[in-house]
Amino acid sequence: MVKHTVTGGAGFIGSNIVAALIDQDAPVTVIDDLSSGYETNLEPFSHVEFDKASILDPASVRARIAGADAVFHLAASVGNKRSIDNPILDSQVNVIGTLNVLEACRRGDVRKIVYSSSAGIFGELKHLPIGEEHPVEPDSPYGVSKLGGEKHCLAYAKLYDLDAVALRYFNVYGPNQRFDAYGNVIPIFVFQMLQGEQITIFGDGEQTRDFVNVADVVQVNLTAAASDGVSGAFNIGSGTRITINDLARVLMDLIPEHGGVRYGPSRSGDVRDSLADISAARSALGYEPSVTIEDGLVEYVEWARQEIERL
Numbered sequence: 001m002v003k004h005t006v007t008g009g010a011g012f013i014g015s016n017i018v019a020a021l022i023d024q025d026a027p028v029t030v031i032d033d034l035s036s037g038y039e040t041n042l043e044p045f046s047h048v049e050f051d052k053a054s055i056l057d058p059a060s061v062r063a064r065i066a067g068a069d070a071v072f073h074l075a076a077s078v079g080n081k082r083s084i085d086n087p088i089l090d091s092q093v094n095v096i097g098t099l100n101v102l103e104a105c106r107r108g109d110v111r112k113i114v115y116s117s118s119a120g121i122f123g124e125l126k127h128l129p130i131g132e133e134h135p136v137e138p139d140s141p142y143g144v145s146k147l148g149g150e151k152h153c154l155a156y157a158k159l160y161d162l163d164a165v166a167l168r169y170f171n172v173y174g175p176n177q178r179f180d181a182y183g184n185v186i187p188i189f190v191f192q193m194l195q196g197e198q199i200t201i202f203g204d205g206e207q208t209r210d211f212v213n214v215a216d217v218v219q220v221n222l223t224a225a226a227s228d229g230v231s232g233a234f235n236i237g238s239g240t241r242i243t244i245n246d247l248a249r250v251l252m253d254l255i256p257e258h259g260g261v262r263y264g265p266s267r268s269g270d271v272r273d274s275l276a277d278i279s280a281a282r283s284a285l286g287y288e289p290s291v292t293i294e295d296g297l298v299e300y301v302e303w304a305r306q307e308i309e310r311l
């Protein structure tokens, strides 16, 4: 029987991957230190083997990875702000932790790793849409460490009998994405609106983002794990973009109890526009995003309402 390990499986994207693997009746092992993940994300799955451990502990990583058919590596210290607050931890987890995972793959006869990379590796954007050839000049410790993790994966694929696929996500959203200090714009807007609070748009709101639904990210992870002989880095967005003003308008229609919008000064370091060119993932992995932002937001708002009731 096919067996999988998911690092960071108690987190937002990881727990959605775990759910999809369980749907396929595949045994799943999760290693997660719960530093930003939630054990409740795994509660629906009684037969997930969960090890509360850090990827900085090589013995735990080896024990959980040996003999897996594929490893989905999501455990990371996530986000630009967190990395600026704590750059040492950021690189320890994202670079050394990734090397621990790769060493465990090499020693444990694992032939496939799917690495969650980030569009944060690109830094200031030079042109749209953003293809794989776009210059990588990260402007935060997080962008540097995610690029380092990606490059280590691709180097291992050249050195050893291991396929490595790095998926560079743009802005992912969907169920299990909680509001926190390092949160992304969709959870921040939705949780504030549901509590009747006013949201803040920084700048004129005409900046654009490529939001990709977690269901599409899960699908491409599964396809990447099943694609024999494919190694490389691929941009994973929706291939469409929306202004922050339009995002706010769609959400206000879905959340009548919202508390309105105020505009604040634009934030330094925020990119103006973002849009993934997904043609490489389309041809190598058959990637075809299927969830529109409108449908995805309906589902997310419903999940967030239930989450607030649970709290």
Ligand SMILES: NC(=O)c1ccc[n+]([C@@H]2O[C@H](COP(=O)([O-])OP(=O)(O)OC[C@H]3O[C@@H](n4cnc5c(N)ncnc54)[C@H](O)[C@@H]3O)[C@@H](O)[C@H]2O)c1
Pocket (backbone or CB within 6 Å): 007, 008, 009, 010, 011, 012, 013, 014, 031, 032, 033, 034, 035, 036, 037, 038, 053, 054, 055, 056, 073, 074, 075, 076, 077, 078, 079, 093, 097, 116, 117, 118, 119, 146, 168, 169, 170, 171, 172, 173, 184
């Ligand atoms: N959410 C996005 O929009 C986005 C965009 C680009 C890339 N990514 C990447 O996707 C992956 C998952 O991100 P997410 O949004 O689900 O965030 P998340 O914070 O929900 O998930 C990260 C998980 O890793 C775990 N973790 C952190 N440090 C660990 C350690 N030392 N050992 C074991 N587990 C550890 C956390 O507890 C958490 O469960 C990350 O690698 C992130 O860099 C996410």
